[in-house]
Amino acid sequence: MSERKQAISLLNKAALPERRHLWLGLFWLISAALLEAAGPLLGKAFIDQHLLPRVLNWPEIFMLLGGGLACGWAASLIRYMQLLRLAGVAMRSVKRLREQVYSHVLALPMAYFDKAITGQLVSRVTNDTESVKALYVQVLFVMLDSLIVVLGTLSAMAWLNWRLMLMVLILIPAVVLIVWLYQRWSAPSVTKARQLRSDINAQMAESIAGMSVVQATNSEQRFAGRFQSTNNSLYAARMAELRANAWLLRPALDFLNVALLATVIWVFGKQSFSGLEIGVLYAFVSYIARVVEPLIQITMQFSQIQQAVVSAARVNVLLGEKQAINGDGQGQVSQGAVHFKDVAFGYDARLPVLHDLSLTIPAGSFYGIVGHTGSGKSTLLSLLLRFYTPQAGQIEIDGFPLLEIGDAAFRSGVGLVPQDPFLLASSARDNIDMGRKLSQEEIETAAKAANVHELILSLENGYDTDMGESGTRLSTGQKQLIAIARALAGKPRILLLDEATSHIDSETEQIVQQALSRLHGKVTMISIAHRLSTIRDADQIIVLNHGHIAEKGNHDELMQIERGIYQRLYLLQQLDAGV
Ligand SMILES: Nc1ncnc2c1ncn2[C@@H]1O[C@H](COP(=O)(O)OP(=O)(O)OP(=O)(O)O)[C@@H](O)[C@H]1O
Numbered sequence: 001m002s003e004r005k006q007a008i009s010l011l012n013k014a015a016l017p018e019r020r021h022l023w024l025g026l027f028w029l030i031s032a033a034l035l036e037a038a039g040p041l042l043g044k045a046f047i048d049q050h051l052l053p054r055v056l057n058w059p060e061i062f063m064l065l066g067g068g069l070a071c072g073w074a075a076s077l078i079r080y081m082q083l084l085r086l087a088g089v090a091m092r093s094v095k096r097l098r099e100q101v102y103s104h105v106l107a108l109p110m111a112y113f114d115k116a117i118t119g120q121l122v123s124r125v126t127n128d129t130e131s132v133k134a135l136y137v138q139v140l141f142v143m144l145d146s147l148i149v150v151l152g153t154l155s156a157m158a159w160l161n162w163r164l165m166l167m168v169l170i171l172i173p174a175v176v177l178i179v180w181l182y183q184r185w186s187a188p189s190v191t192k193a194r195q196l197r198s199d200i201n202a203q204m205a206e207s208i209a210g211m212s213v214v215q216a217t218n219s220e221q222r223f224a225g226r227f228q229s230t231n232n233s234l235y236a237a238r239m240a241e242l243r244a245n246a247w248l249l250r251p252a253l254d255f256l257n258v259a260l261l262a263t264v265i266w267v268f269g270k271q272s273f274s275g276l277e278i279g280v281l282y283a284f285v286s287y288i289a290r291v292v293e294p295l296i297q298i299t300m301q302f303s304q305i306q307q308a309v310v311s312a313a314r315v316n317v318l319l320g321e322k323q324a325i326n327g328d329g330q331g332q333v334s335q336g337a338v339h340f341k342d343v344a345f346g347y348d349a350r351l352p353v354l355h356d357l358s359l360t361i362p363a364g365s366f367y368g369i370v371g372h373t374g375s376g377k378s379t380l381l382s383l384l385l386r387f388y389t390p391q392a393g394q395i396e397i398d399g400f401p402l403l404e405i406g407d408a409a410f411r412s413g414v415g416l417v418p419q420d421p422f423l424l425a426s427s428a429r430d431n432i433d434m435g436r437k438l439s440q441e442e443i444e445t446a447a448k449a450a451n452v453h454e455l456i457l458s459l460e461n462g463y464d465t466d467m468g469e470s471g472t473r474l475s476t477g478q479k480q481l482i483a484i485a486r487a488l489a490g491k492p493r494i495l496l497l498d499e500a501t502s503h504i505d506s507e508t509e510q511i512v513q514q515a516l517s518r519l520h521g522k523v524t525m526i527s528i529a530h531r532l533s534t535i536r537d538a539d540q541i542i543v544l545n546h547g548h549i550a551e552k553g554n555h556d557e558l559m560q561i562e563r564g565i566y567q568r569l570y571l572l573q574q575l576d577a578g579v
Helices: 003-051 058-106 110-115 118-160 162-169 171-209 211-216 220-270 276-300 302-320 377-384 407-413 428-433 440-449 453-458 476-489 506-519 555-560 565-578
Strands: 338-345 354-361 366-371 392-397 414-417 494-498 524-528 540-545 548-553
Touching (some): 003 118, 058 118, 058 302, 118 171, 118 302, 162 171, 162 220, 162 276, 171 211, 171 220, 171 302, 211 220, 220 276, 338 377, 354 377, 354 392, 354 548, 366 377, 366 565, 377 494, 407 414, 428 440, 428 476, 440 453, 440 476, 476 494, 476 506, 494 506, 540 555, 540 565, 548 555, 548 565, 555 565
Parallel strands (some): 366 524, 366 540, 414 494
Antiparallel strands (some): 338 392, 540 548
């Protein structure tokens, strides 16, 4: 679909609930234009009937002049109320659109975020939706209003003197030509400015997210330099756009205005006109000023509309992204038994990460997963979490294929403590609760189990203490404890731990391990570990190697495999610990 079609489709969708307001708005716009068109007609009548013949019929003069004034006032009032109404429509539409885009982004599959650039995505939800609002105000109010005024004025002119009106009509192709030239001149800089604005957002987001790396590698100057150069390019592009406006658009349109007035007056000058026509001349001179201004308005909106159309098209493309497939069956996570059946998966289907993997994990058991970096451990959990869909094979929980388990049942049945403990910029309570409306007691029980209750109480506002953005106030180990409490608070049947205790000191880890071991037998636990001490007691340990299960057994069994991967990993870690 072309950009323009994408934009129109989006506007249609966004405007649908406002249809009544829009029709009413149109009605009022037409009324205001008609009232405005009536002014010069009344003026003409005053000149022709009273001023030139010197017929001073005061009541009639009063009616004509008073009528002209009243028309002008009424038109201004209607226009003002209209502006409020349309601004309301625009703001409500953009509000709805923004919420829709954000909800849509939240429901996109994880694969989308592998490629998405955060800054750009943020820009879609904030700036682009705002530009769509501009499209509403510009198109609906300025353009439509101007168009109606032009049509109304031209009709009044035709009624007065259609030949003269035809002369004024030349104005339209001339304006179109000027606009076309202007667009050709300014379009490259408009496109460039748009791209550069998006780059600036992306650069900001990237350097803020990676600030510690930027500062630790002493790259501030380089990043500032890169930003400055993008910013300079944006300035140059914007200036080029302004130059096109200042050197071509305005002067050409102003010239057109003057030329037209001169022509109309010249035509009158050449004719031997009677006094009657002075009124028509007055009306025409008034009308020309009224036609040229809206035409200028229409053309001046073009560069903004160009930008807004691009934004709307981008928002529409984002809204067209396929959402993650949600489970919608009646399946439940009741016991927590997991079964991988010949599962094969690659983020890129041509580069498989897991090969024909089969694994049965009984309910209530504790499974450890180990293997070299990149062997596919996190990928295994991501598949179980439905973040990605395997290209072959099937994963089942309690006999139900994953997609036959309804979303709510699935997410409350399966808990995750991720590798990177992500915290919200909110209170400790909110971070454990995560909007599940848990009671304070449930939250505290989970925090105690994760051994983080005391820590939270020692903060200045206890459970109400703000964690700062991404939990900047806490150490990584403390963040991991909160993430564990968060997972436990949901009372999942299956608990997935992806290096959940890697940053926690040995002493605290022992306490957390004790808490986790209390769950043994009640909750199925699948734990990825680099530090093998954390899974020593697992019922079974799966050793992954290049996406295959290379070894499987409990700690003692695996240690028996001479020159086995597990044995080597374990001995290496013992050695490290000894040093
Ligand atoms: N989102 C992704 N998009 C594309 N490839 C990915 C993605 N995530 C992981 N991979 C690739 O898949 C392979 C397995 O990665 P995975 O994260 O599962 O390994 P891992 O065993 O958990 O490693 P680690 O111990 O370092 O966490 C790696 O080759 C990695 O490059």
